[in-house]
Amino acid sequence: xxxxxxxxxxxxxxxxxxxxxxxxxxxxxxxxxxxxxxxxxxxxxxxxxxxxxxxxxxxxxxxxxxxxxxxxxxxxxxxxxxxxxxxxxxxxxxxxxxxxxxxxxxxxxxxxx
Amino acid sequence: xxxxxxxxxxxxxxxxxxxxxxxxxxxxxxxxxxxxxxxxxxxxxxxxxxxxxxxxxxxxxxxxxxxxxxxxxxxxxxxxxxxxxxxxxxxxxxxxxxxxxxxxxxxxxxxxxxx
Numbered sequence: 001x002x003x004x005x006x007x008x009x010x011x012x013x014x015x016x017x018x019x020x021x022x023x024x025x026x027x028x029x030x031x032x033x034x035x036x037x038x039x040x041x042x043x044x045x046x047x048x049x050x051x052x053x054x055x056x057x058x059x060x061x062x063x064x065x066x067x068x069x070x071x072x073x074x075x076x077x078x079x080x081x082x083x084x085x086x087x088x089x090x091x092x093x094x095x096x097x098x099x100x101x102x103x104x105x106x107x108x109x110x111x112x113x
Numbered sequence: 114x115x116x117x118x119x120x121x122x123x124x125x126x127x128x129x130x131x132x133x134x135x136x137x138x139x140x141x142x143x144x145x146x147x148x149x150x151x152x153x154x155x156x157x158x159x160x161x162x163x164x165x166x167x168x169x170x171x172x173x174x175x176x177x178x179x180x181x182x183x184x185x186x187x188x189x190x191x192x193x194x195x196x197x198x199x200x201x202x203x204x205x206x207x208x209x210x211x212x213x214x215x216x217x218x219x220x221x222x223x224x225x226x227x228x
Contacts, residue, residue, distance in 0.1 A: 004156070033215075042220035099164065100205070106155060
């Protein structure tokens with residue numbers, strides 16, 4: 001089975017802190033994604049990566065950056081956390097050969113105080 | 114622009130009753146269509162997908178969905194709901210000719226199941 005793991009299930013940070021959310025997949029997938037999920041808004045794509053060191057902005061990249069130094073790991077960085085970044089963050093991975101089929105991690109619920 | 118609409122935010126059904134969750138999409142070309150389910154405290158799991166061919170697709174857990182191009186719809190159905198089906202359901206559309214596996218998700222429908 002494909003496994004996507006996220007470093008934390010719950011995280012509490014202070015406004016202005018730099019926050020790292022880590023995602024690791026074990027199936028050698030080329031594509032990886034970061035979403036945030038908010039009630040009534042569904043999933044919104046923050047960034048995605050289709051190869052090591054490659055990244056593209058999604059629909060809501062402001063306030064976020066990403067890093068993909070190794071194929072299995074995709075990190076989401078909040079350079080200076082703000083209260084409006086309190087949300088559920090979901091990571092997903094997908095092999096290029098399976099159009100649109102994404103495998104999700106369990107999510108990280110981030111609270112910024 | 115691509116978009117997905119799930120008009121029902123919240124649905125309650127009785128256990129054993131049939132279920133239909135609505136999904137409408139907007140996309141200029143042939144879409145790839147998906148239904149994902151999110152159980153409480155979990156990530157999303159793929160229920161079923163439509164790429165081409167037979168417009169009625171079968172998925173896991175007894176779910177099916179029908180692609181209707183004329184109505185731009187991809188509704189999810191189940192003939193008899195179980196209490197364990199209580200979850201949030203997301204419809205998604207992907208670009209058939211796209212170079213990446215990006216998806217556009219709907220806002221979700223939260224399903225409650227009454228005993």
